[in-house]
Amino acid sequence: MNTNQRSSRLIRRLMMEGIVVVVGLGMLPTTPVMAYEPVAPWQVAQSSLYSSAAGRFEIAFPTPPELTVEDDDIEGEPIEIHLFERVDNTGQYMVAYSDLPAAFLDQGADTVLDYLRDSFEDLNPDDLKALEVDVNLAGHPGRRYRWSHEQVTLDMRLYLVEERAYLLLAIDDDETDVNRFISSFALL
Numbered sequence: 001m002n003t004n005q006r007s008s009r010l011i012r013r014l015m016m017e018g019i020v021v022v023v024g025l026g027m028l029p030t031t032p033v034m035a036y037e038p039v040a041p042w043q044v045a046q047s048s049l050y051s052s053a054a055g056r057f058e059i060a061f062p063t064p065p066e067l068t069v070e071d072d073d074i075e076g077e078p079i080e081i082h083l084f085e086r087v088d089n090t091g092q093y094m095v096a097y098s099d100l101p102a103a104f105l106d107q108g109a110d111t112v113l114d115y116l117r118d119s120f121e122d123l124n125p126d127d128l129k130a131l132e133v134d135v136n137l138a139g140h141p142g143r144r145y146r147w148s149h150e151q152v153t154l155d156m157r158l159y160l161v162e163e164r165a166y167l168l169l170a171i172d173d174d175e176t177d178v179n180r181f182i183s184s185f186a187l188l
Contacts, residue, residue, distance in 0.1 A: 051188060052084065055097050057166070060184035061086050062093060062177065074115075077101035091172030093181050099163050109141040109160050116158050116165055117143060137161070138187055153178045161187060 050065060051058035065084040072079050079101070085094040105112060117132070118125040131145045135157065142159035153175040157168040168185055170178040 049184070050084070052082075053188070055082060055084070055095070056161075056164070056188045057095065057097070058184075058186050058188060059095055059168075060180060062091075062181070063088075065093070065095075072098075074101060074104050077104065090174065091177065092169065093172075094167070094169040095185070096167040096169075098165055100165055102163070105163060112160055112165070113141060113143055113158055116167075137166075137185070140187075148175060155179075155182050157182065157185075 048060055049058045050061045061084070063086055065086045068083045068085070070081045070083065072081055079098045081096055081098045083094060083096045085092070087093075100112065104115075107115075117128050120128070128145055131147060133144045133146075135142045135144045137157075137159045140159055140161045142157055145154075145156040147154045152171065152173050154171045155169075155178050157166075159166040159168075166185075168182060170181045172178050
């Protein structure tokens with residue numbers, strides 16, 4: 001089985017098993033990496049946007065997401081991770097956010113974003129670094145990780161907005177839907 005076939009099978013499995021398995025994306029650097037330009041904002045009807053006042057964001061989920069909250073820690077400081085996720089048989093769409101401890105943020109945006117990138121368990125940080133592109137969201141620093149194959153597209157973004165970190169993830173066999181989801185994200 002060639003690398004692209006293995007990659008396609010793994011991405012399909014990720015789509016079915018959810019974000020917990022996304023950490024198994026170690027195959028990314030062995031696949032072709034392509035440059036992607038930012039996508040023009042998706043023109044969506046106001047009624048189709050999902051917004052979270054507490055999360056201070058809005059985004060166009062294909063259908064309303066499910067919300068879960070998980071407890072974790074960063075350098076021994078407790079944090080809550082708020083996950084908004086929609087998964088079906090063709091794709092997975094997710095926004096997660098967490099407010100980070102002030103002492104952790106004092107290390108600077110690049111250090112914080114590096115830490116967040118490297119914190120995905122079972123995922124080789126060098127694999128993600130090979131796909132990494134610096135981006136910003138309304139002047140706030142971020143990182144983009146994008147991989148596309150003929151059968152699936154994955155786009156992951158990390159943004160640091162003051163004390164809050166956001167993670168956006170879209171995996172789907174329809175690249176247009178991935179682009180619409182990612183480009184519709186806006187801060188409130």
